[in-house]
Amino acid sequence: MKLWGGRFTKETDPLMEAFSASIGFDRRLWAVDIQGSIAYARALQRAGILSPQERDTLIRGLKEVAQELEAGDFTFLPTDEDIHTAVERRLREKVGEVADKLHTGRSRNDQVATDLRLYLMGEIPLLRSHLESLQEAILARAEENLGVLMPGYTHLQHAQPVRFSHWLMSFFWAFERDRERLGEIEQRVAVLPLGSGALAGHSLGVDRRFLAEELGFRAPCENSIDGVSDRDFVAEMLFWAALVMVHLSRLAEDLILWSSAEFSFIQLDEAYTTGSSIMPQKRNPDALELIRGKTGRLIGHLAGFLTTLKGLPTGYNRDLQEDKEPLFDALDTLRLALPIAAGVVRTLRVFPERMAAALDDGMLATDLADYLVRRGVPFRQSHRLVGQAVRRAEELGVSLRALPLEEYRAISPVFGPDLYEVFDHSRSVEARQSEGGTALEALREQLAQARRRLSSPGV
């Protein structure tokens, strides 16, 4: 069935049919398409375009079509260009001519934009709960490993000692921002295009506020042209998905590195690793590599779709059909990547002794500079003096801790015998008591704050 045959005399080129069809990927919109049509039938009746009987016939027919689709009994025909066409074609087969009244004042332009928004309104709570499970896993492992110290890195070089939990929690906050962003996007998704018609609005008195309420939208869109053209909500979801993946990818990269033999800070559970077909000893971090790899694809979806949008003239253009594949792929990917990442975090083994063994004296050089600061040396100078000590220790082939006091005093008489107290990684960590720092109390406070945030639904 074609929804637009009247003025045409020639057949469409079969290649064009194939090129144009979106049924292969938009059929997943069937439930929201039918939901939208049921609400629309009600609105048409309220506007006096359908009798109550006609409305009920249409709604009954739509529900039967839904049952067929639900049960997998629905036979798609080669002529079903998209899900809207397929549903309407089947509805007509079921209820006859009255089906022709359903599309009164409606265009596929406002219909498809409504469907996609409704679809997202269903997906967003699922994504949110996956994100929250991951945050919960992070928080639980952080609470469990409070006593574990490890090297903190900048430029992937030893920087300062930190708590393993502190590193882990750094991801909690990235995901917390993602959770906040999702709530903001959700608000903008829940704006209703239906009743915009093709672009200019509805001429037959449909009540858009009624439609919005029926379908769970916050409000009708303010401008019908914007209503059918706007895909900002798709771009925002794609950005959101890409950024969540970037966060997951960074987490994956740390864990891949730390599970290597050279680090051995952690071990990934067998459930998330694979073996090699030739090297029996292998335990490859494929789950994390796939997260890292798929991130590229999701970034591509965002860049690709923004490119689709950038030159469009005002109004609906068929280019907009290109919104669905990247969106569906991005969200499908996250619906796997998030629970997999949560599983990895939940099951990984932590090797505190390996992390402790990687701590060295060089990582305490800042603490040594702080020692001089406490004795009144301005920081820039103390930094230089400790730098000299590092160089001297290197020359003598010893660690900072083993550099004799005379050597320190030759660099600056401010150094006293108590300088050696600095060479204690726990002490260094405990000194970082500032809010958000790695000291135990500060970290406990952070964890409590995180717990409170996670249990407050209204972000």
Ligand code: ARG
């Ligand atoms: N399948 C189209 C889409 O996904 C909806 C149909 C609108 N087509 C049209 N020619 N107005 O955007």
